[in-house]
Amino acid sequence: MASTTAAAVRRLCAAGDVRSALALLARGSKAGDAALDVAACTALVHGCCRSGDAAEARRVFDVMPRLGLAPNEVTFTALIHGYFICGHREDGLALFEEMLSRGVEPNLYTYNILIGEWCRTGEFERARRLFDEMPAKGVARNVVSYNTLIAGLCRHGKLKDAAQLLEIMRAEGIRPTVVTFNLLVDGYGKAGKMSNALHFSNQMRAAGYQPTAVTYNALIAGFCRARDIARANKALSDMKERGLAPTKVTYTILIDALARDNHMDRALEMFAQMEKTGLEVDVHTYGVLVHALCAEGKMKDARKLFQLMAEKGVRANNVIYDMLIYGYGREGSSYKAMKLITEMRKNGLVPNSASYGLTIRSLCNDGKLSEAETLIDDMLHAGLQTSESICQALLDAKARQTSSTDDSFP
Incomplete structure (x- = not known):
């Protein structure tokens, strides 16, 4: 028994079945x-x-x-x-x-978990102290120990320290994995140091590994960050030649880069190409395009894309709503902005203070004071504070309305 x-x-x-185990x-x-x-x-x-x-x-x-x-x-x-x-x-x-x-x-897993936690909060001295303590305690470090510390260092921009760990790892007789090299490629790519990123992708090949989609995505993102679209496209071509299918991350990186460089036609072409491959277009990809269209003031196109999202069953998030509200507010379409705020609230989303503020000021400029006051009440009910500029916009609008009423009666 x-x-x-x-x-x-x-x-x-x-x-x-934890519940049954607990009962037992x-x-x-x-x-x-x-x-x-x-x-x-x-x-x-x-x-x-x-x-x-x-x-x-x-x-x-x-x-x-x-x-x-x-x-x-x-x-x-x-x-x-x-x-x-x-x-x-x-x-x-x-x-x-x-x-x-x-x-x-502590065993190996205890150390690895604690090193990861200290790295997550950027407390590298503590992480390194535990890492260095392991051999003294008779706990052999493994590739996860190294990758965990390298990941934390790369994430916080301590790239030289991360690269040095690769050498220590090799000296200790631990073979780096694809993950190790990808972490360094990504870290240097995010820092805009593309020659270093390429160096580690070459080291990956020299170690007998083939670059993965993650490797190429890191390189493409790095080139896009450096505004070198030509080399990003070359990396994309190389990726395809090696039989690796671009992922939705690959497409989103390129769409974002093209949109930021005001190449909206090419960004939309890339978007169409992504859909054609059968990849699921997520809310982040839509958000990149909506943001770019709103920034350019192309609100009709932004709205069309927003409607396409709904047709495809992709639920808009706060960020996309706030972008559209910003776009409509900036062009003075106060009612359209207000309608989106109402729609957001119905969908259980809370517009940010900037969206409320822009819409309220736009309504005030149009003399729609009751609507502006309703939105202020709604904003307070959502737990957001009204700013001085919003209150001033309402006071100014009321003053203009009073002045205009006085002028009509000599």
Whole structure:
């Protein structure tokens, strides 16, 4: 019976049925079932964390001593990771301290998770201290340890440090992966250092790997960021020649670059090409084009694209609505802007303060004071603060209306 209960808990957790596993744990702990072992409880902690319930995972963790079970390094690591992914960072760090105080030594996965968390917040000294501590504690670093630290360094622009880690990695006899090289290509591409990005894509080939769609997307994005569309197109051609199909990310990068350079015809051609390939055009791609059309004042075309989105079943987000409201507000189409604000609110979206402000000022300029006041009330109801400029626009509009009424009666 003992081993059967523990095995059943592990089996249910593996199948994702955490609720049934918890019920089994509750029955077992009530009956003082010695069947429940550390592995079963750890599986439950992991299962609860994976389903986003860190509080329940902690309850399981706290029940273990009452069952005569001591959480091990795997149990601690599962809960620390769970706290991090659920956004309870301080609880995760406190649990790590508790782990050490109980004399439980961190394992490879504990270190990798903590290094990742410190990198996420840009606290590289702490991340590096843990990274350097691993060999001293008898924990062999692996490719994930290196890639985690390289990713964090690249994300925060510490590219030289990231490149140095590649050399240390090789010296330690750990073979870099495609992910390692892609991180460096992307990092240098985002920094506009395309010669370095190309250097690491060449190193990838020299290491026996073929560039992936991720590699090409990073290069294309880098060239677009450097406003070198010719080389971006060359990278696209090379990608296709190697039998790699451009992804929706590839197309979106190029559409965005062409739109920003005011090559709207070419951007729309690229958009049509993307649709023709059968790739799903998402809200981000539509947003790139809507933004460019609104910025150019081509509101009819922007509206057509907005309607096409609805026809294709793509739900507009706050950003797209705010762009259209901005475009209509700027051209003085106050009613169109107001209609979009109403539509947003019906769809459960809240316009930003700039959208409200621009529309209210536009309504004031058109003398539509009751509509402007309705929007101010709506803005306050949404929890947004009115600015001084909005209040002044309303006061000025009221003054103009009073003046015009006075002038009509001599």
